Amino acid sequence: MDRSTGPDRAPLVGRAAELARLSAVGAPALVLVAGEAGIGKSRIVAELREHPDLLGHHWLVGECLPLREPFPLGPVLDALKGLDVFSPPVGRVDRVDVFPRVRAGLAELGPAVLVLEDLHWSDEATYEFLRFLCRGLPPKLKVLVTYRPESVRAERPVVDLAGYLPRWARAVETTVRPLRVAEVGELAAGLLGLTRVTAEFATRLHELTGGVPFVVEEVCRALPAEPAPRLADAPRSVLDRLTAPVALRGSIAERLAALPATVRDVVGAAATLGAPVDEHLLGRVAGLDRPTAAEAIDRALAHGLLRQCAPGLLATRHALATRAVIDLLAPDELRRAHRAAATVLADVDPVPHAxxxxxxxxxxxxxxxxxxxxxxxxxxxxxxxxxTAVDLLADVVSGSGIDITTRARVAALLSRAAQPGLRHDEAVAALRAVLTEDDLPERPRGEIRFGLGMLLVSQAGKSGAGREQLRVAVTELADRPDLAARAMAALAIPSSTSGTVTEHLAWAKRALNMLGSFDDHAVHTAVHVNHASVLLYYGDPDGWPVWRAALARGSTPEARLHLLRGASNAADAALLLGHDARARDLLALIPTLVDQDSGLYTNRLVAGTRLRLDLAAGHWEGLPERIAHVLASAQAHRLPLLDAEVRLVGAELALATGSLADAEVDLRAVGERAELLTISQVAGVAAARARIALSGNRAQEALALLTPAVDLVRRHGNWGWAAQAVPQACAAMVALGDRAGAVALHREFADAVVDRDAPAAGAAALEAAGYVAPRAKAVDLFAAAEGEYEAMGRPYARLLAREALAAVLLDDGDKEAMVDVVAGFTDLGARWDAARCAQALRKHGVTPRHRGGRRGYGDALSPREAAVAGMAARGSTNREIAEALFISVRTVEDHVANALRKCGVRTRSDLPCD
Known part of the structure; x- marks a missing residue:
């Protein structure tokens, strides 16, 4: 959803208790609403005006303004404007004449609320009038004032008004607090037009804004015009680049202008330091002696410019306040403040290098x-x-005033630091730039190029360019056999559609042969991990023993980081092979390998594997939401490989659950990004699109989609990656009358995977055999494939194999098996497949029975109506919809009519698309 759909008025969040308390106050009463600037005092007043219990009241609202010479009694006169209470006096306000007349006029109004906003800015006459009014408060009047405690003048403390009330009147005080983290997330979601934002986004936004609603609103409105789901998961790439809103800068500038210069000095020092510090250190950076600093800090605390975030530690109000103060400092002031901070912090032990x-x-x-x-x-x-390392180093590497020898040394460190993190964009740009320097020393060149290649392959989604950098790096690392071995081991991993099994195994062997030339435990572990990975991807039976041996090697923190990456590869390979239980065990192992935060790149990457496992296992409850969450994270952190993987999972789920148009759009979009995909993903996209074509009896189209993928697998040599594509290709060839071609393809595939440790490929070989075998034998082959998928724990794949078996039986007059398949797909939530099988039954004179009766949806769209409405909104004709969803044109017409009625719209284009 685009954030332009968010409401114009911010949702009210976290104020239910305050509203309930204030709305229940009976007259006569004085209501004091306190809170810092932007905390939402005026919003509470606005909500109270709309409260059902107060709708019958006269609301008289005036506002005190920060004027140097305010008009006497101005806010009260504004509140009474338009009411025949009394004529505004001309010239000086005669308190003896005016005050009683105004109070009498207020008493005659009946139930009324006099609101005076921002009383801390009131003129003397207004404050005196409130004291007078409170002494004889009319019985049906409530006086509500809002104010900032930090800005109240000592001679007018506001709370003293309660002391003037008669005993029959009530005084109520409410201090409006900042929002909590969850409430900030809820407010941001409402402003962005989302159902929710991530906990990470909410936490970072709370740190930036201090939970002040006005600042939260300003930040959300200042966010760049990017899709809201991406923004909702981008605490670093978006939030950390924001400048302080101009309204916040203005508010802080106004408060600083009214205070002594020493207060500006300590607030500027606190903003420059950017972290909580003690009073003594803050005074030293501000250049003040202890008594002067203490007095200035007290004033800054009283006016909400500083806060005590822990006993003895002081800081600015929140992160955006820090940025606002920095923006208000002149360049020379800021430079001097940083020099002072550097001088003072140099004496701290331990040295705070960052x-x-x-x-x-x-x-x-x-x-x-x-x-x-x-x-x-x-x-x-x-x-x-x-x-953090990338943040520190990228600017140094890019620094124009730093000599190339220093930049090269720092670039080598940067190339190592960036690999386990998420800040690859900055690192890649800096490394590429330094590699173009003509005077770059030869010694670090290979190390820098190795780091760049690893980032391009693993994170930036540019595997081809990255592999080329690694190949060149191997030739430049003659004096660094450890890094050369790592580069070779990386080239062994089949990370793109280029290369062959033979080439990848050759790189793995070269890396292993290098181990005798150096003694680095972590690099030895990395090489063995990659050797295990390449064997596992190819279904080599030796892969698991090699992986277990590599796992036993990880005795140091750096080596265990390589094991973490290896476990990710092994889980991915296990899922491709059909060892789903092993894949889950490996994912469970990952958190135990290293003690890292959840932002680690590998932890993001395996999120895609988890989604694929859930899809295969039929764990579809809540899966669309999980897919959307991971996709937002992939986009926010610029992880194109994860983005493509998750989109493919979403497309396959959409296809099964009946959102055919969404599935086709996503499959086509993923397929067009071939440079990002692995060979198995290319085959997966082709197989899913071919299923759609075959279901519509478009066998020629299906074969055209599958042939390039099969040829790619054939050239590469790892037939296990064609497990999804080969059965579909055989089915398409048989449908086109090319049984001989189908038999040849099946034999080629079956011979290639027969000695592989790949249950998924074995089950696919049985399926493909079923399509090319005589009918009598096909039943047994499809049944055997069904059993294999059941053993793997893949209910959807099992049902698809069962459907192929049932189709053979249905042609022979046995209809019960297909009836059971319809029921199985329905229970799983695979509506598209259930509809396809039900159509096959109807062609044979059988209407599938409903289980448990039809659910009533009332005014809500049923799943089928929603699917029809989505396709209609995208421009599909009734016949196209009928063919895609295996229903009649008349049924489509009924569903469209129902959808138009339920949604309250007149045209198909106005129907909801999702």
């Missing part, structure tokens, strides 16, 4: 910047925090 790197960079201390950045990044890499 913070010092930032301050030295902005202070222009280049040599110190590089030194601290390298030290901080080295520690981050040791802790597995590659993203």
């Amino acid at each position: 913070r010092l790197a930032r301050h030295c960079k902005h202070a222009g201390l280049v040599a110190d910047w590089v030194r601290h950045a390298e030290a901080a990044a080295t520690r981050a890499v040791a802790l597995g925090d590659g993203d």
Whole structure:
């Protein structure tokens, strides 16, 4: 959903308790609503005006303004404008004459609420009038004032108004608090037009805004025009690049302007430091002695410009307030503040290298910047925090004022640091740039190129370009056999549609042969892990023993990082092979391998494998939501490989559940990104599109889709990856009368996978054999395939094999098997398949029985009506819809009519598309 669909008025979040309490207050009463700027005091007033219990009241609303010379009693006069209470005085306000007349006029109105907003800015006459009014508060009047406690003048504390009330009147005070993390997420979702945002997004947005609703709204409205689901999962790539909203900068500038220069100094120092610090350190950076700093800090706290985030630690109100203050500082002020921060922090033990790197960079201390950045990044890499290392190093590598020797050294560190993280875009750009330098020293060139190649292959979705970089790196790493071995091991992994089984195995062997030339435990583990991976992908029976041996090698943190990647590859391979239980065990193993945060690249990557496992296992409840969540994450963190994988899962699910148009769109889109896909994915896309064509009796189209994929597998040599495509190709050839061609393809496939440890390929060989075998034998072959899929735990694949068996029996007059298949697809939620099988039964004079009666949907669209409405909205004709969903044209017409009525629209184009 695009965020342009969000409401104009922000949803009210987290204020139910305040509204309930305030709406229940009876007259006469004084209601005090306190809270910092932007916290939502005025919104509460607006909601109260619409509350059912207060609709019969006169609402008189005035606003105090921050004017140097305010008009006496101006807010009260504004509130009474249009009412025949009294004529505004001319010139000086005569309190003795005016105050009683106004109170009498208010008393005559009956039930009324006098609202004075922002009372901290009130003029003296207005405040005096409120004191007078409270002493004799009319019995049907409620006075509601809003104010900022941090801006109240000492001589007018606001709460003292309660002391003037008679004993029969009630005083109620409510302080409006900042929103909690979950409430910030709920507000953001409403503003973006989403049902929800991720917990990560909500947490980061809360850190940026401090939970102040006004700031949350400003941030959401300032987000770039990108699809909302992507924005909702992009705490770094989107939120961290935002500038402070102009309204927030204005609010802070207004408060600073009214305070002494020393307050500006401590607030500027706090913003420059950008992290909680103690009072003494803050005073030193501000350049103030202790007494002066203490007084300035107290003033800043009182006016909401600083906060005490922990005992003894001070910081700005929130992250965006920090950015706002920085924006308000003049360049020379900011430069001096960073120099002061660098000087003060240099004495801290342990040395905060990351913070010092930032301050030295902005202070222009280049040599110190590089030194601290390298030290901080080295520690981050040791802790597995590659993203922080990339943040620290990418700017150094790209720095125009830094000598090439230094940049080359830092680029080599960057190339290592970026590999386990998610900030590959910045790293790739910096590494590519430094490799173009003519005076780049030869020694680090190969290491830098190796790191670039690894990033391009594994994260950037540019496997072809990455593999080329790795090939060149092998030739440049003559004096680094450890990195050369890693490059060879990476080239052994079949990460693209290029290469052959022979080539990949040759690279693995070359890498293994290099191990005797160096002694690096982690690199040895990496090479053995990749050797296991390539064997597993090819269904070699030796793959699992090699993997177990590699797993036993991981005795160091760096080696276990390689095992983490290996477990991801092994889980992917296991699922392709048909070892679904092993795949789940490997996914469960991953969190135990290393203690890393959930942002690690590999943890993002295996999310696609989990979705594929759920699809295969029939765990479809909530699967569309999980797919959408992972897809948003892939887009937000720019992981094109994961994006393509998840889109394919979504397309296959949409196909099974009846959203045929969505499935075709996504399958075509994934297929057009061939440069991102592995051979197994190319075959999977072709097989899914061929199923659609075969269901519509378009065998020639199906074969045209499948032939390039089969040829690609044949050239590569790993026939196990054609498990989805070969049965479909055999079925298409038989339908076209080319049984001999189908038999030849089946034999080629079966011979190639017979000695492979690949249950999925074995089941596919049985299916393909069923399509080319005589009818009597086909039943047994399809039954055997069904048994294989059942053993794997794949109910959908089992039902598809059962459907092929039932089709043979149906032609022989046995209808019961197809009836059971319809029931099985229906129970699983595979509506498209159930409809296809039901149509086959109807052609043989059988109407499938409904199980458990028909569900009533009332004014909501039924699943079938929703599917028809979606295709109609996209422009499909009734006949096209009927053919796709295996129903009659008359039924389509009925469903379209029902959908138009239920949705309250007149034309097909206005029907919902999803």
